[in-house]
Amino acid sequence: MSKGVVIVGGGIVGLSCAYELLRRGQSVTLLEKGKPNHDSCSLGNAGMIVPSHFVPLAAPGMVAMGLKWMFNPESPFWIRPRLDAALWSWGWKFWQAAQAKHVAACTPVLRDLNLRSREIFLRHQRELPGGFDLSTVGLLALCRTAQALEHEAAFAAKANAVGVPTEVLSAAEVRRRDPGVDYAIEGAILFTKDAHLDPRKLVALLTAEVTRLGGRILYDAEVKHWRQNGGAIAAAVTTQGEVEGDQFVLAAGAWSPEVVSELGLRIPMQAGKGYSQRLTQPRQLPKFCSLLMEARVAVTPMGSSLTVGGTMEITGNDLRVNPARVRGIQKAFVQYYPAFKTTDFTEVPVWSGLRPCPPDGMPYLGRTRAQRNLWLATGHSMMGLSLGPVTGEIVAQMICGEATSVELRGVDPDRHA
């Protein structure tokens, strides 16, 4: 008798896998260590759908920029120096990957994954009841200095050349297109295929839909061990007991490496911590989501609220909040949006989340050679929300023996083995 597919992790990736498998008539059990109202990186993120992000994190210039930021306590990037072999090995692999030829190889894959995901988001909007505040007006890359605008305009030309359309806008043109908002900028790039949404609403909708389609979600079910049988997994051993399956999908975000370490599987990954705050009564409500390019801060309207977030701290699986970096985000935000004050954030709770970051900036997607029936769907770094739907589709296609909707390269889960 078929025991179905067991998915570990109830973030956007695990839920998207469950949804697509159920659509194909598979039976699904999803294991989540948290309670029904649990937090995850998929909830408090900036909600951006990003075909503009066709360059992986490991790119030329990133190491030098990271080193420069290391010495500023309010900067958007920090690595906590520690004697940890996994961290040093990750850093070495990052440095090796940060080459132009790696970027060239990854560009078409990331572009196609993001564009296919965008199509699925549009289908979700048509098919899932209730909506999730999806807006397809595009993303603004805001520049405060002429130097940054020149740099971004050169990037925009590259984007156009690879099929990601952009427009270079003067400050006056940005104000004309979004008249209710003050912008203190030199200009912006508009990525017309980017979009934004409210991730909390999306996750709630997908959770309801998985249940409606007959999926079983077990909460408080942390996978602690595995029962193996001749090169395959027979059951996940959880805090709720054993759960047997025919196929297993690992979608446990930043916790993925530790969940499978007992199986002898090594997936290089570091958690990249970020923060966000949600203003429920913002002084102004921009129409566009935006990236503040010099500061690396993300700003997203979600319904009538405004979410402001950023930073990448490599400090282990540690969700503690560093107030200096949160201050850095707030200070940068009011420079670009001068109608706001840093005191607007005083009583607003700070959310923190852990991005699952492989060293080469590419997700782990597919079946591992280490176990016949284990599929990896993790490591989406800064674009897990954007890539969640296409990841679900691809995992379901692979498990069901269908051709994948996107040609895959550079995502082999065993590439660092």
Ligand SMILES: Cc1cc2nc3c(=O)[nH]c(=O)nc-3n(C[C@H](O)[C@H](O)[C@H](O)COP(=O)(O)OP(=O)(O)OC[C@H]3O[C@@H](n4cnc5c(N)ncnc54)[C@H](O)[C@@H]3O)c2cc1C
């Ligand atoms: C500040 C910030 C802004 C961001 N903005 C964007 C954005 O605009 N666009 C974008 O695309 N991405 C964005 N991201 C990245 C995105 O949020 C992540 O890539 C994405 O949420 C990862 O999803 P996931 O499902 O892989 O992991 P998670 O959401 O972390 O889910 C993993 C789940 O697995 C569960 N789990 C872990 N271990 C176990 C276990 N042993 N047993 C059972 N369950 C387990 C966890 O409890 C968790 O619920 C942002 C991230 C941050 C921090």
